[in-house]
Amino acid sequence: MATIVDVAKAAGVSVATVSRVLSGKARPDTPLAQRVRQAAQGLGYSPNLAARNLRRSESRVVLILVPNVTNPYYAHIISGIGEAAHQMGYGFFLCNTAGQREQEEQVLSRLSRRQADGAILMATELGSGWLVPYAQRYPIVQCSEYDPKVDIPHVLVDNYRASREVMGHLLDLGHRRVGMIASCNRYVSTQLRLRGYQDALKRAGIALRQDYVRYAAADYSFSSGFDAAVSLLSQEERPTALFAISDVLALGAIAGAKELGFRVPEDVAVVGFDDVEHTTMFHPYITTVAQPCYEIGFRAMEMLGKLLRGESVPKSLLLPHRLMARESTAPPRNTDFAALTSFGPSRL
Numbered sequence: 001m002a003t004i005v006d007v008a009k010a011a012g013v014s015v016a017t018v019s020r021v022l023s024g025k026a027r028p029d030t031p032l033a034q035r036v037r038q039a040a041q042g043l044g045y046s047p048n049l050a051a052r053n054l055r056r057s058e059s060r061v062v063l064i065l066v067p068n069v070t071n072p073y074y075a076h077i078i079s080g081i082g083e084a085a086h087q088m089g090y091g092f093f094l095c096n097t098a099g100q101r102e103q104e105e106q107v108l109s110r111l112s113r114r115q116a117d118g119a120i121l122m123a124t125e126l127g128s129g130w131l132v133p134y135a136q137r138y139p140i141v142q143c144s145e146y147d148p149k150v151d152i153p154h155v156l157v158d159n160y161r162a163s164r165e166v167m168g169h170l171l172d173l174g175h176r177r178v179g180m181i182a183s184c185n186r187y188v189s190t191q192l193r194l195r196g197y198q199d200a201l202k203r204a205g206i207a208l209r210q211d212y213v214r215y216a217a218a219d220y221s222f223s224s225g226f227d228a229a230v231s232l233l234s235q236e237e238r239p240t241a242l243f244a245i246s247d248v249l250a251l252g253a254i255a256g257a258k259e260l261g262f263r264v265p266e267d268v269a270v271v272g273f274d275d276v277e278h279t280t281m282f283h284p285y286i287t288t289v290a291q292p293c294y295e296i297g298f299r300a301m302e303m304l305g306k307l308l309r310g311e312s313v314p315k316s317l318l319l320p321h322r323l324m325a326r327e328s329t330a331p332p333r334n335t336d337f338a339a340l341t342s343f344g345p346s347r348l
Helices: 004-011 015-022 031-043 049-057 073-088 101-112 131-135 158-175 186-205 223-233 247-259 292-308
Strands: 062-064 093-094 117-122 142-145 153-155 179-181 215-216 241-244 269-271 287-292 314-317 322-324
Touching: 004 015, 004 031, 004 101, 015 031, 015 322, 062 215, 073 093, 073 117, 093 101, 101 117, 101 131, 101 241, 117 292, 131 142, 142 292, 153 292, 158 179, 158 241, 158 269, 158 287, 158 322, 179 186, 179 223, 179 247, 215 223, 223 241, 223 247, 241 247, 247 269, 292 314
Parallel strands: 062 093, 062 117, 117 142, 142 153, 153 314, 179 215, 179 241, 241 269
Antiparallel strands: 287 322
């Protein structure tokens, strides 16, 4: 049976270096760390993690709190977290909380029982001050969602700017009657995307119409996107474009539009948000905002790893997004597009 000394000789490093790498205390992405892991794997070396963790009062497990694991948006984030955790020598406990504080507190209690060393939260709502005592005692990172009033590190994209870019795209196409499918949840992303929609209309000199805004289910369900689109498009002066704050809602909106006999994008343009795989599974391919979901998860776990090692991390890490213009958006029909855009591009 191979020992840590054998691994050190095979990798050409000290026993202490092997220990740091395999315990997750060294950076996992360096050539040296990769060489140590390859040597350990080649020799079939398996440290006694249970005994080591018991001595150090470590579990080598992190908690991942997800509001809805059936939403495809979270799949690649979880994949990124899992890969980074594996590289650091951590396992993880995935919990579907349904956005319920009681369930979140129950899961986080594992930290005090030494069953987990830290947590990544994907469901932080506005008004989550109850998290502060946990963050003061344990390493915690907010991922995708965060509460600006809670001093906990977070990783996400610039939702407000992305929303303005979506609106710029639709306005440049000539749409002036744009409907919004938001959500009744209390996530900061929802507020920022709605604010981006409102500010873009204001800057373009277009009055905000409350009858052009609908609030879908808190979990962005397909059926609620369907219902919201049917409601918006059943009006006498219907919107010519719909901006949904998630791709699942956009998919529901397209189905709702077709149910009423409207074609996408000929009769109504539709934009989503997230760029999940479903957006290019069926025609029309959906125009959407691409989030680097895998990287969001990976970087969140990297940040948590630094906190676990006692290192400092930035309070906010913004990752780049990209507007993906596809088949679901086009200029409105029966409109003098040249006249509508005579003032030039929206420059949002």
